[in-house]
Amino acid sequence: MELLETVLLSKFSQLSRQEIEAMFLVSDIKQTKVYQEAKQEGIQEGIQEGRQEGRQEGEMILLMRLLSKRFGKLSSNYIENINKLTIEQLEDLGEALLDFVDISDLEQWLKSHIEL
Numbered sequence: 592m593e594l595l596e597t598v599l600l601s602k603f604s605q606l607s608r609q610e611i612e613a614m615f616l617v618s619d620i621k622q623t624k625v626y627q628e629a630k631q632e633g634i635q636e637g638i639q640e641g642r643q644e645g646r647q648e649g650e651m652i653l654l655m656r657l658l659s660k661r662f663g664k665l666s667s668n669y670i671e672n673i674n675k676l677t678i679e680q681l682e683d684l685g686e687a688l689l690d691f692v693d694i695s696d697l698e699q700w701l702k703s704h705i706e707l
Contacts, residue, residue: 647681654684655670657688658673661688662694669698687700
């Protein structure tokens with residue numbers, strides 16, 4: 592809606608915001624193709640963001656379970672650093688975990704992948 596207002600204000604620069612609002616009822620604007628497309632685009636972006644966040648959360652949960660099973664309860668420092676990882680880094684850590692011998696391997700991996 593703000594984008595539409597900005598466009599209208601730029602196209603009708605000689606009119607005030609109140610004059611433009613008087614020309615168009617909000618219900619009329621909501622029926623336009625531009626508004627409908629922008630709304631749908633926003634919905635799709637929200638769905639995509641939700642999926643990405645869900646995927647990252649799932650990766651995080653699985654990785655924390657695997658690390659805890661392998662090394663026992665992790666310190667808050669490890670947990671904090673793992674929470675900083677991107678989804679790609681989480682996937683990389685999941686693969687690297689297969690080669691870890693002890694907790695020092697995790698510490699080294701985190702040091703090399705996180706800007707501390």
